[in-house]
Each structure stands twice: as structure tokens, then as C-alpha cells.
Amino acid sequence: MSFQLGDQLMVVASSPDIAKEFCKTHDRIFSGRHLPSVYHNLPGIMDSSIVLSPDCSKSWKLLRSIGQNCVFSSKAMESNAWIRKEKVMDLVNHLRTNEGQVANLEDMMFATLANIISTALTSRNLFDIHGQAGDEYKMMMALVNEELLIGATDSTTITTVWLIVELMRNQEMFTKVRDEITQAVEGDELNETLLSQCNYFQACIKETLRLHVPAPMLVPHRAIETCKVNNYVIPKDSMVLVNAWAIARDPNYWEDATSFKPERFLDSKIGYRGTHFKYLPFGTGLRMCPGSGVAFKNIQMLVGSLLHYFDWSLPNGADPTTIDTNEKYFTTLKKEKPLLLIPKLRKLNTGKRCGFFEWYDDKACVDEQRKLSRFVEKT
Numbered sequence: 001m002s003f004q005l006g007d008q009l010m011v012v013a014s015s016p017d018i019a020k021e022f023c024k025t026h027d028r029i030f031s032g033r034h035l036p037s038v039y040h041n042l043p044g045i046m047d048s049s050i051v052l053s054p055d056c057s058k059s060w061k062l063l064r065s066i067g068q069n070c071v072f073s074s075k076a077m078e079s080n081a082w083i084r085k086e087k088v089m090d091l092v093n094h095l096r097t098n099e100g101q102v103a104n105l106e107d108m109m110f111a112t113l114a115n116i117i118s119t120a121l122t123s124r125n126l127f128d129i130h131g132q133a134g135d136e137y138k139m140m141m142a143l144v145n146e147e148l149l150i151g152a153t154d155s156t157t158i159t160t161v162w163l164i165v166e167l168m169r170n171q172e173m174f175t176k177v178r179d180e181i182t183q184a185v186e187g188d189e190l191n192e193t194l195l196s197q198c199n200y201f202q203a204c205i206k207e208t209l210r211l212h213v214p215a216p217m218l219v220p221h222r223a224i225e226t227c228k229v230n231n232y233v234i235p236k237d238s239m240v241l242v243n244a245w246a247i248a249r250d251p252n253y254w255e256d257a258t259s260f261k262p263e264r265f266l267d268s269k270i271g272y273r274g275t276h277f278k279y280l281p282f283g284t285g286l287r288m289c290p291g292s293g294v295a296f297k298n299i300q301m302l303v304g305s306l307l308h309y310f311d312w313s314l315p316n317g318a319d320p321t322t323i324d325t326n327e328k329y330f331t332t333l334k335k336e337k338p339l340l341l342i343p344k345l346r347k348l349n350t351g352k353r354c355g356f357f358e359w360y361d362d363k364a365c366v367d368e369q370r371k372l373s374r375f376v377e378k379t
Ligand code: HEM
Pocket: 050, 051, 052, 071, 117, 147, 148, 151, 152, 153, 155, 156, 159, 214, 215, 218, 219, 220, 221, 281, 282, 283, 284, 286, 287, 288, 289, 290, 291, 292, 294, 295
């Protein structure tokens, strides 16, 4: 489909085959981006942004490789595992001390995810637990690119919110995921290696990314030169949108396409790395999201911990199946109303305090001792 928006020709790919034409067969030609006009007068923006880079230039390659070293690669993800654990545990501890009170989970999960990325990049917290930017934020924004922090965190938060909404609305699935995690943990401390063995939980994350594609049209691509696709001539500078949302809900490719059915991913080879053109939550090809692995690990650790450590209920004892699924679209597709839930610390069957809290309290104790000894040294 194509249409004219002012003087801009827009071409939309709404099937896996056409998406493949744009993002695989002619990937290099459609690997450009349109820079929003507001950015045209800002000096240096093209050289300091991965997502806004108008083509796959030297500076784009350099920025992607810096990102690769600090956050995206398997090695970086492994060495950042302690950051994920620490920031998620900060949230768990906050919820533990505010047990029984209504929590705005979206804001808290956003803050946690933003702090994971900001710490991986800068070794600093930039947000307080309620999602408010602190003074550090303003200073570090000059160093940390907004796209990594806000864009990346926003999409990940959206997925964590929808995942919790779907599981709350489907209590059987909620119990199944939680039993799977409890079984994997077996009285041990929750960690990402154990979580990665939870196949049903992984399938729930993938299904959330299918039914609630956070960036429904990906990020618009630009034709860097004129190209013929399926006998249509696509002129240079056309804007190409891949409708990943429509593809992910197309009944020609998905059975019972609008239902949340994690089972469809259980014995399936379909992954999120962009090799299956009917499932493109992170895009595919040269401009594919480089943070898909990080996002998956963050979602897994964050939601896995919230399910493992707490029981959840709705304010005023409302029925979880009544949680609304209305959406709001800007460039991402998020839940319209905030997700408000009440945490109750879970009684784990082991009968002892769960390992995490001992670890957390010991850590807090060591931190206090360090502070005290620094204070004593100074005085
Ligand atoms: C659920 C979470 C996420 C989703 C659904 C998502 C999705 C996307 C999509 C659809 C694109 C555009 C792909 C295209 O144009 O074909 C993109 C680009 C990008 N994403 Fe993500 N993303 C997520 C998380 C992250 C994270 C955690 C990071 C960084 C740690 C990240 C970094 C980026 C960057 C830098 C780009 C620009 C790539 C380029 O233009 O070369 N994203 N993402």
C-alpha cells in the first residue's frame, strides 16, 4: 500500500513477504531514516544518534559498536547481570516495605529499567523509584543518548506492563508461570540462568511481544535510492513503514490471532531475532533493534521477580479479569490507563526467609558499614 502525505510518499509493508523484500532483499537501500524536521537545525544530532542516523554511516557504525561493547553483546549482558539483579531487587525491596499499598507499576518498572541501562552506561542512577528524573539526569543526558535511555526503556516498560496485564487477566497462566519459576528456583536464589530455563515464561514474553507490538510500525525507514520492489518503483526518499502489528495479528499466519496463547511459541522455532518475517517486534535487517537480547533479559528478570516474590491484587478487590486493555498510540502502543496493583509478600513454601532478602539485608548492612567506615576515616 502507498499513499501521499503532503509531499512525502509513504509505502507500507503489511505482509511477511513484502517486509522481507524491504528488510532483507533490498535491506541496504531501505536502511535510511528520515530525520524529523525539528532535528535539522541541531548541530551534531546525526553523528550522536543511532536511531536518527539518516543512513548506515561511519558514525552510525561507531555508535552501534560502542553500544555493542557496553550493553548489547552477550559478554556485556553477562557482565551487566549484577546491575539487573541489583536494580530489580531495589524495586522488590521498595515494594516489600510498601506492602499492601497501591503501586503504579508502570512508573516503577520504567525507573528500574532506565536505571539498569543508565548504570550499564554511566554507573549512575538517573531516576528515583517513582520515575522522577534527578539532578544527575540533566548532567548525564549530555553523555547518554536519549534514544538508549528513553526509547529503549519505554518499549521494554510497555512489554512488562502488557505481560503482567495478560497474566493477571489469565490467572491459570499466571499460576503456571509462577509454578514453573518456583520449581526452577527450588528454594534457591532467583537468577537469570534459572529464569532462562522457564520455557513457558519465555513463551509468555514472546506472545506479549506478538500481541502487543510496542512499536507497531517499527521505526520508519527511508529509501536511500530508487528501487523496484515487486514491480513497483519506490522513489528515492520514500518513507517505508513495516506494519509489524498487522503482520503479528494476521489470521493468515497466526491461528486465533487476537488471543493471548503463549503455547504457540512452546514447540516453535520462531524467535525474536528477525529471522521470521511474520514476527518482527524488534524489526529485522541492518536497522534491527540491537537491544533485543538486553530487552528480553530485563523483562525476564523484572517480571520474573515480581511474580516470584509477590501476590498481586487490584485496588478495591476488583476482579483481575476486568483489567482494561485499551491502548494509546503515539509512536509506541501502550496501555492507556496506568496499571495499579497491590503487592503482598509471598509466603514461600520453604518456610525460611527467602534467600534474596537475606542477601539484600546483608548488602544493605555492608553498604552501611562502608559508609560508616568512610565517615570514620574522614573525621
Ligand atoms: C521490548 C523492548 C524493545 C522493542 C520492542 C524494541 C523495538 C525496536 C524497533 C522496532 C526498532 C526499529 C527497527 C527498525 O527500524 O527496523 C528499534 C531500534 C532500536 N532499538 Fe530497540 N526495542 C526494544 C528495546 C531496546 C533496548 C533495551 C535497547 C538498548 C539497550 C534498544 C536500542 C535500540 C536502538 C539503538 C535502535 C536503533 C537502531 C538503528 O536505527 O540502527 N532497544 N527497537
